[in-house]
Amino acid sequence: MVEAGDARSVTAALIVIGDEVLSGRTKDKNIGHVAERLTDVGIDLREVRVVADVEEDIVAAVNALRARFDYVFTTGGIGPTHDDITADAIAKAFGVSIDVDPRARAMLLEYIAEKDLNEARLRMARIPAGASLVVNEVSKAPGFRIGNVIVMAGVPRIMQSMLEAVLPELRKGRPMLSRTILAEAKEGDIAAPLRKIAETYPNAIIGSYPFRDEVDGRYKTNLVVRAREPETLAAAGDAVARMVEDNAGG
Amino acid sequence: MVEAGDARSVTAALIVIGDEVLSGRTKDKNIGHVAERLTDVGIDLREVRVVADVEEDIVAAVNALRARFDYVFTTGGIGPTHDDITADAIAKAFGVSIDVDPRARAMLLEYIAEKDLNEARLRMARIPAGASLVVNEVSKAPGFRIGNVIVMAGVPRIMQSMLEAVLPELRKGRPMLSRTILAEAKEGDIAAPLRKIAETYPNAIIGSYPFRDEVDGRYKTNLVVRAREPETLAAAGDAVARMVEDNAGG
Structure with a gap:
């Protein structure tokens, strides 16, 4: 473990999750932003992977990278639809259970009326056991952090809000x-x-x-x-x- | 092996090589373009990795991905300077020798006067043994193909020219x-x-x-x-x- 102020570098990887980037339909804007912000604060981004919305691919990437780097960030796949499978994949990667988290549900209710909090939207409150939440100032549905893995939204404005929320908690090296x-x-x-x-x-x-x-x-x-x-x-x-x-x- | 016209999908991965993308200094434009063109022609891009200008990282990514996918494309690191180490890393990944290739040298001489073909520029003619060349219509220094790995420049205009040059040679599946x-x-x-x-x-x-x-x-x-x-x-x-x-x- 690297302590704050240690001269050793602090390292990170980023996993961009989404078929839409691999098909070319969406041009990713998150890699550049995450790279720039981590460099600013003194965390070295060492590798990025873009993987499909396929559970085993996400699990494999998370487990390979969390063993090698101080932090792993993910973007994408935490919305309310059937193709949003990141939270479940992360739970599987860590071998923990996952269920609706009362703290996350309360956050959703700041933004969504109780009558509109249907089963699909409640999926956004599914959080792996043992994770802490990462606040989302834009649309409330939180990201989360489990071990050294930080799970963020794919929409750039929301991802950026989550990144700023979590950065103060992280260890940093001397900025390059x-x-x-x-x-x-x-x-x-x-x-x-x-x-x-x-x-x-x-x-x-x-x-x-x-x-x-x-x-x-x-x-x-x-x-x-x-x-x-x-x-x-x-x-x-x-x-x-x-x-x-x-x-x-x- | 998948034959042309086979109903099975043809898969690919892309490795973007470059510290400048991981530091956020350069915003990558190649992922989106490669993703779009491969999708157009019926090759499924399944994974992208961005790795640093570090030989062992490049070798590890190339060997992991060439075993899993029909094709692996790389961008970046084939210029004349000390930080251009892609060709040597590919030779190492395949366990073959690398030296100045007379065909590549002849291509460089179409664009560079013999008196300007210094040692640094000759590095751009270093090609792993057994590779075929991928022509570069923009600035002549070629990319190459060895096994199922296709090595292209990082400058978007040159990369695009190389991609168009190599696509007709590749097997394709039914386009999505x-x-x-x-x-x-x-x-x-x-x-x-x-x-x-x-x-x-x-x-x-x-x-x-x-x-x-x-x-x-x-x-x-x-x-x-x-x-x-x-x-x-x-x-x-x-x-x-x-x-x-x-x-x-x-």
């Missing part, structure tokens, strides 16, 4: 710092000196992202230097900036 | 047909009759996707019916459409 340096060069022209810098600063992670500038039509490269220690970031970043200047002048 | 029916109802109000329809038509896959209409501010639901047989799609789709009408009238 980053600096981006634009090189007005094709990446193949700066790859050799860039590799040398990467070898000189093994504690920095240096990424190279080529793109075509829409304005002048020229190929350029964003060089992204990342490190946990400000000194490492400064040293490696300065080395990259000098290399880019030398290349432009040469 | 789909029909979307808009319900002017919250999904919790139609969940019970929808479940009944889903149980009546086990060969159809029925998804329910709630959203808030930006125009009138009301919650509505897209119901998506999918099936491989036109008759199943028509029957289940008509049942859903009737249910939606009855609900609106009731």
Whole structure:
């Protein structure tokens, strides 16, 4: 276990649950948001999986990833319809029972009149035994957390609300710092000196992202230097900036 | 093995390789495109993984997925810089050697003058032994195919060109047909009759996707019916459409 303030990194995986993403009908917006927010707070997102609305696929992904990472987040499949099977799959993955949770039912009643709380909507209050609830400021039906697994909605606005609700409870590492340096060069022209810098600063992670500038039509490269220690970031970043200047002048 | 025209489905997985997606710096655009195109041609995308630029993570994902699915596509990590390690990781996953491939080198020379073909750029011609090349109409540096694994660039325009180049070679199943029916109802109000329809038509896959209409501010639901047989799609789709009408009238 990593304690708060520990220099070791805190890791996470994300499981996006939904046939609609795999069919291309829905373009996922949750991966980018979760990635950005976890990076901000000092949790390293190490893997993402998108799986279908198939119980055994969800169970397999949850069990594989919760053993490997400090936290596993899931999005999708916790609504009222027959294709919403995430809560049951999570209960199965943990080998616990699942039933309507009185706390979750009370939350639903803040938003839904008792006469409208039909059997389908009550499914949204089914929570695996032993889970704590994650509040949903948007439409009340809660997410939940069991062990190191955090189960959130798929609708981006609701997912974002749940993520903000749960983040303060989680352990964090030192946030990864980053600096981006634009090189007005094709990446193949700066790859050799860039590799040398990467070898000189093994504690920095240096990424190279080529793109075509829409304005002048020229190929350029964003060089992204990342490190946990400000000194490492400064040293490696300065080395990259000098290399880019030398290349432009040469 | 599934032969062309076989009624069985043809399956695929996608591995997106790149720290920049996991850090949130780059918002992935390849998952949605690959999902849509594979669905169009009759290949079922069953799982997506996003992994870091770490050799053992890439090797593990490739070997896990190539054993389970008919095809595995990868995007990212085949450029000229030190962080481009996909080709070497694939060679390792297959246990084969890797070196500069004369066919790939010739392709690079269509786009890059011989004097500019430095050591870094030549890395883009490193191809695992036994692989066939996947042409790149945009910038010539090829992708490749080894066994059932197809390795593509990460830049969306180049990835798309490679995907179109390789699709004609692949086996396909019967494309999944789909029909979307808009319900002017919250999904919790139609969940019970929808479940009944889903149980009546086990060969159809029925998804329910709630959203808030930006125009009138009301919650509505897209119901998506999918099936491989036109008759199943028509029957289940008509049942859903009737249910939606009855609900609106009731």
